Amino acid sequence: MSTNTAVVSVMRFILLLMFVGWLIVWILLPTKAYGYSWRPNLQGKLNSTYFGDKGTNLLLFSFPMMFIAALSCVYLHLIQKEKPSYSTYYSTSFASFWRRPASVKAPLGIVTTMELGFAVMFVALLVWSLTNYIHVGFAYLHNMYKKPVPGLKEKEWEAKFHYVSYWLGLTGNICLAFLFFPVTRGSSILALVGLTSESSMKYHIWLGHLSMVLFAAHSLGYIIFWAITHQMAEMLEWSKTYVSNVAGEIAIVFAMAMWVTSIPRVRRKMFELFFYTHQLYVLYIVFYVLHAGAFSFCTILPGIFLFIIDRYLRFLQSNQRAELLSARILPCETIELNFSKSQGLDYNPTSILFINVPSVSKMQWHPFTVNSNSNMEADKLSVVIKSLGSWSQKLYQQLSSNSMDHIQVSVEGPYGPTSSHFLRHKALVMISGGSGITPMISIIREIIFQSTKPDCHVTPVRFICAFKNSADLTMLQLMLPISITPFNFTQLQFQIEAYVTRETHKQPPSDPHKPLQTIWYKPDPLDSPISLVLGQNTWLWLGAIVSSSFVLFLFVLGIVNRFYIYPIDHNTGEHYHASFICLWYMFLICASIFIVSSAVFLWCKRQNAIEEGKRTQNAKLSTSTTDIELESSPHNHESLIAQATQVHYGTRPDLKKILLETKGSDIGVLVCGPRKMRHEVATVCSSSLAHNLHFESISFNW
DSSP states (O other): OOHHHHHHHHHHHHHHHHHHHHHHHHHHTTSHHIIIIIHHHHHHHHOOTTTGGGHHHIIIIIHHHHHHHHHHHHHHHHHHTSOOOTTTTTOSHHHHHHHSEEEEETTTEEEEHHHHHHHHHHHHHHHHHHHHHHHHHHHHHHHHTTSOOTTOOSOHHHHHHHHHHHHHHHHHHHHHHHHTSTTOTTOHHHHHTTOOTTTTHHHHHHHHHHHHHHHHHHHHHHHHHHHHTTOGGGGGOBOSSSOBHHHHHHHHHHHHHHHHHTSHHHHHHOHHHHHHHHTTHHHHHHHHHHHHOHHHHHHHHHHHHHHHHHHHHHHHHHTSEEOEEEEEEETTTEEEEEEEBOTTOOOOTTOEEEEEOTTTOSSOOEEEEBOSOTTTOTTEEEEEEESOSHHHHHHHHHHHTTOOSOOOEEEEEEEOOSSOGGGGSSEEEEEEEGGGHHHHHHHHHHHHHHHTSTTOOOOOEEEEEEESSGGGGGGGGGGSOSSOOOOOGGGGOEEEEEEETTOSSOOOOSSTTOOOEEEEOOOOTTEEOBOOTTOTTHHHHHHHHHHHHHHHHHHHHHHHIIIIIHHHHHHSSOOOOHHHHHHHHHHHHHHHHHHHHHHHHHHHHHHHHHHHHTSOGGGSOOOSSOEEEEOSSHHHHHHHHHHTEEEEESOOOOHHHHHHTOOOSSEEEEEESOHHHHHHHHHHHTSTTOTTEEEEEOOOOO
16 A cells, blocks of 8 residues: 555545534534533633633534545545546445435435435434424423523413524524535535535535525514514614624525525526525625624534635636637537636536626626546637527627627636546446537547547447437537547447437538538737636645635634733623624634635736746737638548437437346446436436446536
8 A cells, every 4th residue: 555545544534533523513512411511511611712602613613624624625636646446436336326316206306325315314413403402492491480480571382482493593503504515616525525516506405495494484483472472672683792683684584585586496487586686695694693693603604614715716716817719600509619728727527617708798607518628638628508598699699790809708617526437337328418418528528538548448338319400410519629630430339329309300401501610719918728726736725725714714813802802891891792793703704715815826826827938829829810710620520420320300219218228237327408308317227127227417407
């Protein structure tokens, strides 16, 4: 065993130990032993003039996940140097069982056995927490009401109703502690467990629904309690020493607006309303913290802290204009945008890039699959955009009209998996519907690249793609880059079966003299190649940002507490306003992240500029005017694809028959397309007749 492998194994054990310990703290939190014995003892030892009573929560809830986030960056940096063996990666029958679809029904959609297991355990944690709060709290209230207590205005059942509402809020806080991890796109924690932000988006949705149910019940419970005890004036209270009711009411209003507009039917039909309403999350978090207080904020701090780091780094990257080299226009109202990229930018197939085109919309960002291959195209990155929605239609019209010699574009990403894990299978069946072909293109290009390596096992591929019209068949030509060395497609063991569902026979093209076009754009000195926001050692720099910004936050927070807040509390006889303490926490978190991230970003940007300066000027595409060129060898592309393609008209693929007739002991099944198609494939792969089929859905539904 090499030294590096031993270090990785030790780090993996430490990360697992720390995470299990963090979960145990959440499990113990609602118990009587923790509330009446362990926490008071810890507070007695940890309370100081630097952190006050928040020190316990900072140690038990904040520190472990921040430590995991920082150490996992080092771990990911080390394993990048050790490429996994694709033939053995997740190939055991035990791992395959946990990755199989366990449920394909609404409202959860496609859920693997592992996801279902973790979901059940998380719901069990919520039930455990709420029932323990109720059990311990009711016992305390019952003992308190055994004897008449002077000053008690509430009846016992009213007090119990009051505290049940309170405990519902505490249980919802658990959901909020996990809510931001899935939407942190560059998260080391997601990469550590083999997830990407797009594949874990459903976890964010589930957590959002759970938290809103609990917080809505919490809010409704308090309103009912105030009404039956004639204390409606409490709704207008902004306490100086306790929680602010007004802040909580404002927070729940923002949360309800986001919740209602995120309902699938509303989100699909009115995406812009959903998008803009969801930006209220900033105000929601601010008022939530003002309502819950700094003590509770420390329990959910890691997810928010890491999300702010990621969001600020994305902001820094998006402020740079990307260098758009060309646009490849297909007759089927599809475009391929080709960007310049730094040669140090490596990414894996199925990665996505977020794009903003100010001339179309200054506010909207849309994710698209990267269809280029970083190994085959060292200095170029490409995305495919199908003209479907209003934004993409405007972009297509703008580019196809050839009215501009330069397009200003900003990007975020690319984001994607940390490895080409699909190559672990002995054979692949890839299924796509419509624009779902784009992630498959990136996989095919990776297989083409792998086939050029000596002594490389070429994975046999059967590609099933469905289109509405025959014009969409031109998207198959995107499987090959604009410039590629001619080769024999049959050596790839590659078979394409295309289904045109709305035409019964081959249709003549609407414009037979209109081939694929490539429009080249003028270079602009303000544009720059797409590069990693933190350079080639991204994980190490991210780990430095996470650890340094958190330490800086704790250091400055200790100074503010010791030399500003503590003297006011203990020397003047007045309590420092609780809301101001919350504002200090939020301000110091943001300031620490902005200072550290900006410094690292500027350093990495300088290093990237030095590396890019070494590139020769001849490598850059420069022209005095906008040129329109036809494909350099369109017939070569068409003939290469035609060798392996069989087209079926007027029918849909019989996916069940195709999959069950597929022979082999280890068949990877990748699907990207409409929900109905994905669910049909998942149902077949989860059946008892398909033990050799290993399902993987590639879905980018936001």
